[in-house]
Amino acid sequence: MTATDTNDIIVLSDVTKTFGTFQALKGINATIREGEFFSLLGPSGCGKTTLLRMIAGFDEPTTGAIEIDDKPMAGISANKRPTNMVFQSYAIFPHLSVAENVGYGLKTRKMPKTEIAAEVDKALEMVDLRGLGNRSAHELSGGQRQRVALARALVMKPKVILLDEPLSALDKKLRDQMQVELRSLQQSLGITFILVTHDQEEALIMSDRIAVMFEGEIAQLDSPEGLYRRPRTKRVASFIGVMNFLSAKLTREDAETLTIQIDALGEITVPRDIAPEGLTPSEVDAIGIRPEMLTVLMDDTDTAERTVEGSITGTSYYGDMTYYEVKLPGDGDPVTISMRNTAGRSVLPAGSKVSVGWGAESIVLFE
Amino acid sequence: MGVTLDKEARQGLTLLSPTALYALLMLAAPLAMVVTFSFWTQNYLDIDTTLTLDNYREAWSKPIYQVLMMRSLRISLMVTVVTVLLAFPIAYYLSFHVKKRKALWLFLITVPFWTSYLLRVFLWKVILGFNGVLNTALMQVGLIDEPLTFILYNSNAVVLTLAHAWAPFAILPIFVALEKIDRSLLEAAEDLGDGPVRRFFRITLPLAMPGVIASTLIVLIPTVGDFITPRLVGGTDGLMIANMIQIQFGKANNAPLGAALAISSMVIVAAISLVIYLVGKKMGGRTE
Numbered sequence: 001m002t003a004t005d006t007n008d009i010i011v012l013s014d015v016t017k018t019f020g021t022f023q024a025l026k027g028i029n030a031t032i033r034e035g036e037f038f039s040l041l042g043p044s045g046c047g048k049t050t051l052l053r054m055i056a057g058f059d060e061p062t063t064g065a066i067e068i069d070d071k072p073m074a075g076i077s078a079n080k081r082p083t084n085m086v087f088q089s090y091a092i093f094p095h096l097s098v099a100e101n102v103g104y105g106l107k108t109r110k111m112p113k114t115e116i117a118a119e120v121d122k123a124l125e126m127v128d129l130r131g132l133g134n135r136s137a138h139e140l141s142g143g144q145r146q147r148v149a150l151a152r153a154l155v156m157k158p159k160v161i162l163l164d165e166p167l168s169a170l171d172k173k174l175r176d177q178m179q180v181e182l183r184s185l186q187q188s189l190g191i192t193f194i195l196v197t198h199d200q201e202e203a204l205i206m207s208d209r210i211a212v213m214f215e216g217e218i219a220q221l222d223s224p225e226g227l228y229r230r231p232r233t234k235r236v237a238s239f240i241g242v243m244n245f246l247s248a249k250l251t252r253e254d255a256e257t258l259t260i261q262i263d264a265l266g267e268i269t270v271p272r273d274i275a276p277e278g279l280t281p282s283e284v285d286a287i288g289i290r291p292e293m294l295t296v297l298m299d300d301t302d303t304a305e306r307t308v309e310g311s312i313t314g315t316s317y318y319g320d321m322t323y324y325e326v327k328l329p330g331d332g333d334p335v336t337i338s339m340r341n342t343a344g345r346s347v348l349p350a351g352s353k354v355s356v357g358w359g360a361e362s363i364v365l366f367e
Numbered sequence: 368m369g370v371t372l373d374k375e376a377r378q379g380l381t382l383l384s385p386t387a388l389y390a391l392l393m394l395a396a397p398l399a400m401v402v403t404f405s406f407w408t409q410n411y412l413d414i415d416t417t418l419t420l421d422n423y424r425e426a427w428s429k430p431i432y433q434v435l436m437m438r439s440l441r442i443s444l445m446v447t448v449v450t451v452l453l454a455f456p457i458a459y460y461l462s463f464h465v466k467k468r469k470a471l472w473l474f475l476i477t478v479p480f481w482t483s484y485l486l487r488v489f490l491w492k493v494i495l496g497f498n499g500v501l502n503t504a505l506m507q508v509g510l511i512d513e514p515l516t517f518i519l520y521n522s523n524a525v526v527l528t529l530a531h532a533w534a535p536f537a538i539l540p541i542f543v544a545l546e547k548i549d550r551s552l553l554e555a556a557e558d559l560g561d562g563p564v565r566r567f568f569r570i571t572l573p574l575a576m577p578g579v580i581a582s583t584l585i586v587l588i589p590t591v592g593d594f595i596t597p598r599l600v601g602g603t604d605g606l607m608i609a610n611m612i613q614i615q616f617g618k619a620n621n622a623p624l625g626a627a628l629a630i631s632s633m634v635i636v637a638a639i640s641l642v643i644y645l646v647g648k649k650m651g652g653r654t655e
Contacts, residue, residue: 058554078557091555095573104569105559156559 009034009192015064024050026216039195039203042213048196057081084153085162090145092137099133105156123155143174160192200240232276234366244335248287263330268360278367291338293362297355304357312352405626422627439607443590446529450586454537462545476535488599491528495519520602528596537582544578580647591636
C-alpha cells in the first residue's frame, strides 16, 4: 500500500511486531487520513499502544512499513518525526514550570524566547489554562496536567497528535467534559489525532473512524455508526455496546435476499446487503439485535412491525432508562431490552407477560 | 503550630525518641564539650576555664593551620569531584542498561566494604609503594627505569585512596535518584525533539541532582576530616587538618586549640555543604 492520495497522512503496511516469542501485532494495514480523529480501540494487550508507540518512533516494527506524510519512517527516531504524543501518565517534567513544560520543544527548535512565550500563551489559552504558566507541575490537578500535556503537543504544531489513553486517569465527569473538548479542539485545529483507548464509549463519541483491535489484528475499521450498526463479527458486536445474540439459521437465499429462521423471533427475509462482505450465508448460526431495537409493548396502543410474546425475568431501573431481561420463545438466554422512561411509561416488574416489538431491518448478521 | 499533635505525629515522635535521645547523648553532648573546650586555655598541666577567643585567633591566623585547612579542602573537593564523576556513569549504567539482576550488581558494588577500611588503605600502599605492585609491573614491562615516587606519600595518593573508599557511597544515592525518574519523561523529551545529549542535560541530570548532591555531601563531609588515609599514604605534604587536630589533642597537649581547629573546620565544611546544597537545588529546579 502506498500513499497515492495526498489526504493520507499515515499509511501502515503489513506492520508486525514481535517481542520474543509473543507476536504483539500480526500485520496491520491501515490508512489514516489527514485531519481525522482516528481511534485504536481494543482490550488491553491487543497491541494498540504498541502500534501507537511505533508511529511515535519509540519502537520499530519487526516487519512492515510506516509512512507519515509520504515519508517512510524506518530508522527515523522519535525526535525527528512530525508527531507529538500525549502520554498516559502525562509525563509532565516535574522540575519545570507549566510554561517551561509547554515551551520545551520550541526551545529545542531554538526559537527566540519572546516567540516561545507568545506561542506558549496561545497554547495555554487553547486548553483553558491561561495565566497558569508560572505554576509548577505539582501544583496542578489531574485535569490540568492533562491539559498541559496536550498544550505541550499542540504548541509543536505537529502533523499528528498521538494520545495514549489520555483520559483514563480522570474521573467520570471530567472525562466526559474532556471528550467533548478534545473533539471540538481537534475539529477547529484540523490536526490529525490518533487516540488509543479501551473505552468503546469514548471512541464512539470522539472519533471519525475507529479501528477495533483484538490480539494484534484490526478486526474492523469503520465509522462509529458503522461499527455500532454493522459490526462484522460477534466479537466486535459484543465489544461495542450491548448485543443480544439469537440463534438462527438460513432457510432460503436468492440473488437479492436472505431468509433466516430465528429461534426466538420467527422467520424473516432481509436484503442481502445488510450482511458483511465475508459472510457465508449457509454458515449463519446467529443474528444480533441491539437492546434499543427491541421494545416492550406497554398496552394495545403501542405497535410494532412485528411482535413476539415473552416474559420479564429481570428489571434494572437506571432513572432515564429501564433494562429488562426478557425470556423469548425457544431455549435461548433472555434478551436485554432497553426502554427510555418517557412520560406515562411504567416500569414493569419481573414475571410480567409482555409483547416484544421488533423490526426486520434492525437485525445484524455476522461473518 | 498547633499544641495538640495528631495520632500519627505522636506515633512518629515515639518511634523517633530513642534514636533522638541516643544522638543527643552521643553526639550533641560531646560536641557541646568540644565547643566549650575551644573557649578555654591550656596551662601546662591544668586548664584555665576563663572564656577566651585566643584559640580561634591562633587557629585562623597561623599559616600552618591555614595551609592545612586549605589543603584538606582541596583534597576532599578533588576526592568528591573524582568520586562523583566516576560514580555517575556506573549508577547510570546500572539504572538504565542493566535489565536483569540489578540486585546482584548492587551487591557487587558493596564488595569493597567486606574488608576493613584500614586494610584497604594498606593495600593501596602496597600497590603504589616504591617497591609496590605498580612500580614493579611498570619496570618489568620496561616503561620506566626507576620507581615512580610521585604516586605515594603525597596528596595524589590520598585522593586516589579516598576516592576508591567512598565510591560505593557515591554510587548508591545517584542510582536511587536515577531509578526514580519516570521513563516516560525521557520519551516525552525525545518526542519533543531532544536528542540523547540534550535530553540528558535537560531531564536526566536535573532530576538526578538530588542524588548527586547527596553523593557530594556524603563524600565531602567525612573526607575533610579524614586522618588515617593522609597519615598512611599522604607523606608530609599529604597531611590534612585532622592530623593536626589529633596532634593537638595528643602530643602537643593543647586540647583547647585542637577543639578550636575542629570547630573551625566543622563550620567551614558546614558552610560549603550549604552552598553546594543550595546550588544543587537551584540546578535541579523545583522537584518537590
